[in-house]
Amino acid sequence: MTQPAGPIPPLLLVGCGQMGSAMLAGWLADGLAPSVILDRHRADGPAPHRIVRQAADLPDDFTPALIVLATKPQKAAAVIPDIARFARRAPVLSVMAGKTVGGLAASLADAGAPGAVVIRAMPNTPAAIGQGMTVCYAPPAATEAERALCGRVLSAVGDTAWVEHEEQMDAVTAVSGSGPAYVFLLAELMEQAAVAQGLPPDLARRIARRTVSGAGALMEQSGVDAAELRRRVTSPGGTTQQALAVLMEPEAWPAAMDAAIRAATLRAHELAS
Structure with a gap:
């Protein structure tokens, strides 16, 4: 066009x-x-x-x-x-x-x-x-x-x-329209967890935000599939694998994200009536 x-x-x-x-x-x-x-x-x-x-x-x-x-x-x-x-x-x-x-x-x-x-x-x-x-x-x-x-x-x-x-x-509304809030929540939770592990609040905020924005920029500029980028960061037996083992439990992020997108999609449909 x-x-x-x-x-x-x-x-x-x-x-x-x-x-x-x-x-x-x-x-x-x-x-x-x-x-x-x-x-x-x-x-x-x-x-x-x-x-x-x-x-x-x-x-x-x-x-x-x-x-x-x-x-x-x-x-x-x-x-x-x-x-x-x-x-x-x-x-x-x-x-x-x-x-x-x-x-x-x-x-x-x-x-x-x-x-x-x-x-x-x-x-x-x-x-x-x-x-x-x-x-x-x-x-x-x-x-x-x-x-x-x-x-x-x-x-x-x-x-x-x-x-x-x-x-x-x-579904578009649920994914991209509402999506920035999901990303901001991720940065918020990473910051809180970093403080809980002993990092100073200012440093926790800085590294959480920069990690989220930098990872997004890498994904956008590389054009590589998100799953492949995840695998490249994940060394066998390393720290990332330990963290992902928690996040990727069927009832953790996979279930939560699916439920969140479905809830937002339903609400978008309700707003039409």
Whole structure:
């Protein structure tokens, strides 16, 4: 798919919490045309972009190339009427967990924007430093140009991929959308365990964080399968093998990670209803 070149076109960003702020940081770094941000908690923003705290203050003469829905899923019903007039002339990119393309399109139609095109994406918070992973789904009604525009916007904050079936997005949400929290928890637990073994807290934090980030960078840059990288670190009878014998017990990490991903996938599905 060929993506539009040049600066990122004007956007209407609806919601600027954790995910919205992460994406905005990436867009600003990549060059974002003057845009409007609707968020009742944000008082100001970088010029020349405009912050609007309530829907009534959205400028009628603003014509975004794309509307990015980044509110919490529970607030979707409240914001749909606010953006309907813009959705009559620009596609909508939703980054809300669980909310389906069909459900959002139906809500927009009820609010006065029949035929609005909705594309769904799930980014993650490393988007703030251009290291995000975003997976997208576009319905058959979306044009190649609309898909390319979304790809251009999302590629500014990291890697992008597409799925053919929308139901796959629940698993995407559980793995990559929620995934940074799992990695942060790993670093947190490693730090705590290091302190318990007698290391000073500052050193424990430093080596835990650097080990996690360095291992991730090695895996990304080497392209080697994760299992093979694990084997390369594991000497027979050594310290790593002793640790992995604990972590890889069937009821330890294998069971816990599977249960965690299933729980997050189920929650993403519940949010759609």
